[in-house]
Amino acid sequence: MAVSSRRLQKELTEIKTAGTPCGITLLKADDFQTWFLSLEVLGESQYKGEVFALMFRFDPQYPISAPAVQFVVDDKYKAPLHPHVYSNGHICASILGGEWSPVLSVIAVCITLQSMLASCKEKKRPPDNDRYVAHAPDNPKKTRFVYHDDEV
Amino acid sequence: MCYICREEEHHDQPVEPPVAWVHPCNCTLVAHESCLLSWIQSSQQDASRAPNALKCPQCGTIYELESYNPRTLRFLNKLNSVVSMAGKVVTVAGVSCVIASFGFGVYIILTSYGAYAVQEFLGKDFDLVLTEDPSNWPWHAFINLPLVPVSLIISRTPLFEGFPLVPLFLAWTTSPPVQTTERLMTARWRRAMTSGADTPWGPLINWPPSPLMVTFLYPFVTKLYRRYFRRFQHWVMGTEPSTGTTVRRYVWALNDDRNLQVQVDVNALPAREEGQQQQGRPQGNEEQQEVDPNGEEQEAELPQDPAAVAERTIRVTSASLGRFVGGALLIPKISNWMGAILFRLSKYSPLLRRFLAIRPPRTGAPEVFGKWFDSQPWSQMSVARQLGVGVHMALSVVGGGTKTFAECDPVWWRNSVGLGIFVLAKDCVNLLHLYLTKREIETRRVKSRSFEGVDIKELDLLNPPQNPAALPLPTVA
Numbered sequence: 178m179a180v181s182s183r184r185l186q187k188e189l190t191e192i193k194t195a196g197t198p199c200g201i202t203l204l205k206a207d208d209f210q211t212w213f214l215s216l217e218v219l220g221e222s223q224y225k226g227e228v229f230a231l232m233f234r235f236d237p238q239y240p241i242s243a244p245a246v247q248f249v250v251d252d253k254y255k256a257p258l259h260p261h262v263y264s265n266g267h268i269c270a271s272i273l274g275g276e277w278s279p280v281l282s283v284i285a286v287c288i289t290l291q292s293m294l295a296s297c298k299e300k301k302r303p304p305d306n307d308r309y310v311a312h313a314p315d316n317p318k319k320t321r322f323v324y325h326d327d328e329v
Numbered sequence: 330m331c332y333i334c335r336e337e338e339h340h341d342q343p344v345e346p347p348v349a350w351v352h353p354c355n356c357t358l359v360a361h362e363s364c365l366l367s368w369i370q371s372s373q374q375d376a377s378r379a380p381n382a383l384k385c386p387q388c389g390t391i392y393e394l395e396s397y398n399p400r401t402l403r404f405l406n407k408l409n410s411v412v413s414m415a416g417k418v419v420t421v422a423g424v425s426c427v428i429a430s431f432g433f434g435v436y437i438i439l440t441s442y443g444a445y446a447v448q449e450f451l452g453k454d455f456d457l458v459l460t461e462d463p464s465n466w467p468w469h470a471f472i473n474l475p476l477v478p479v480s481l482i483i484s485r486t487p488l489f490e491g492f493p494l495v496p497l498f499l500a501w502t503t504s505p506p507v508q509t510t511e512r513l514m515t516a517r518w519r520r521a522m523t524s525g526a527d528t529p530w531g532p533l534i535n536w537p538p539s540p541l542m543v544t545f546l547y548p549f550v551t552k553l554y555r556r557y558f559r560r561f562q563h564w565v566m567g568t569e570p571s572t573g574t575t576v577r578r579y580v581w582a583l584n585d586d587r588n589l590q591v592q593v594d595v596n597a598l599p600a601r602e603e604g605q606q607q608q609g610r611p612q613g614n615e616e617q618q619e620v621d622p623n624g625e626e627q628e629a630e631l632p633q634d635p636a637a638v639a640e641r642t643i644r645v646t647s648a649s650l651g652r653f654v655g656g657a658l659l660i661p662k663i664s665n666w667m668g669a670i671l672f673r674l675s676k677y678s679p680l681l682r683r684f685l686a687i688r689p690p691r692t693g694a695p696e697v698f699g700k701w702f703d704s705q706p707w708s709q710m711s712v713a714r715q716l717g718v719g720v721h722m723a724l725s726v727v728g729g730g731t732k733t734f735a736e737c738d739p740v741w742w743r744n745s746v747g748l749g750i751f752v753l754a755k756d757c758v759n760l761l762h763l764y765l766t767k768r769e770i771e772t773r774r775v776k777s778r779s780f781e782g783v784d785i786k787e788l789d790l791l792n793p794p795q796n797p798a799a800l801p802l803p804t805v806a
Binding site: 242279 | 364
């Protein structure tokens with residue numbers, strides 16, 4: 178098995194035995210290319226009651242290379258209204274780019290995104306949302322994000 | 330457990346063949362050496378992750394690597410970074426050179442215009458102040474001259490109603506005339522003829538007043554003029570002067586298409602919008618005070634609009650901007666022409682000649698302060714007398730100007746007077762234009778046509794006559 182498969186197998190086993198943290202559930206993990214998890218922000222927040230879905234895409238160099246993570250946008254799920262989340266589901270987060278390291282995991286990313294949503298003060302789109310979405314690549318890893326805020 | 334691949338190895342069950350483990354930092358993270366090396370390698374190749382490549386993600390300790398790193402390699406790396414640093418410096422230097430040369434070119438244009446303007450305004454006689462050769466200019470010329478076109482243009486906007494050339498005149502009226510080699514030589518030859526007791530300043534009260542006095546008085550004169558002219562204007566146009574709270578908006582219409590509204594002089598009154606603009610501009614060309622007829626219309630036709638909210642929308646199209654700037658830059662030439670006209674006229678009228686203080690052109694060598702200063706017996710005078718002489722000197726310079734100014738043909742004075750006359754004439758012409766426009770608007774009627782050729786059945790008539798030509802024209806309401 179490739180490095181990525183071995184590692185993902187371990188992560189999957191851990192999820193299945195130890196369970197997921199509150200607000201996060203595993204929706205689909207049939208192969209080692211694409212996983213779906215659901216995300217909900219608990220407690221008092223701007224996103225109370227809203228359920229989002231995250232799509233993780235792994236390449237053979239995982240965990241050396243970061244996974245491609247975005248919010249699912251279809252009839253059932255919408256992208257959350259957040260200054261770092263574009264309307265096509267792409268996320269501007271440093272841990273998915275420059276700050277990625279193999280010490281993180283799928284669950285760790287979910288927890289970080291959960292806290293990013295929970296700490297949001299104002300629900301709005303990023304300022305360059307329309308321009309970005311018009312020219313965005315399919316895979317968010319292809320985008321050279323510029324991280325404006327430190328609180329991700 | 331390796332934090333990268335999450336493989337575990339138990340102490341009592343070693344893996345065959347043995348893999349190297351490494352604990353590279355201060356926290357509890359351990360990893361396989363091969364995993365860690367491939368992580369470092371791949372992040373160093375990625376531009377966004379390269380800065381963090383050698384740091385532990387949890388505790389931030391820097392990893393230490395050992396490798397075959399001969400001096401040659403280190404030297405080559407160093408050489409590479411030095412050269413790229415030099416490259417950066419070259420980029421910065423090149424860009425700043427381009428910008429500096431732009432700025433310098435602009436500066437040269439402004440300065441040469443300033444020199445031209447000063448010569449036009451002060452007259453040819455005054456190459457005491459500026460000579461053709463820039464190397465003879467006093468140091469403050471290089472600061473004042475480029476400011477001349479800028480201040481000319483600004484003085485036309487309502488923001489700076491004063492003519493901000495005060496520093497210009499201040500410096501020049503008190504500085505000694507320019508020393509050219511030619512003048513030094515003629516001065517030397519004529520030294521025997523000039524008496525040493527000549528003071529280098531003019532009499533205390535002199536006509537025309539010294540340039541310094543003129544610059545002090547200028548703002549007052551302009552304010553007074555504007556106030557009284559405005560009253561005159563209101564009387565002619567029949568408007569009430571607004572009680573102070575006017576909101577002026579400059580609408581810059583570029584190419585007549587898009588309107589950018591630039592708010593000047595914010596007076597927080599809610600502005601009435603485009604409706605005002607579309608209220609029919611009477612003439613095709615845009616002028617500064619053009620809105621007065623609009624203002625008239627507003628006040629005449631909408632009496633419910635409070636007169637206190639008298640708004641003026643002034644449209645500055647690109648054509649008008651050119652007029653504005655061009656007019657500002659023409660001021661020296663215009664004043665020169667007016668001065669020449671006045672000079673011609675003065676030949677017929679001695680009173681005018683007295684007023685303009687026309688004198689024959691200066692023949693004597695210009696006096697220099699320094700020489701006179703040194704020739705006085707300072708050491709023998711008491712403190713009080715020294716003070717007295719000093720004060721007298723300063724006041725004379727203020728009142729009468731330096732002797733060079735006092736004895737010269739005051740071209741600048743008649744140029745200023747001429748300019749004033751010109752401004753007055755122009756304002757009167759503008760006012761006439763406005764007045765006629767207002768009359769035109771007030772006397773407008775729409776012509777009616779007869780109904781010949783119109784289908785009778787189209788009209789809603791109660792008793793349709795047989796002949797359309799018999800229909801009376803509606804009377805004007």
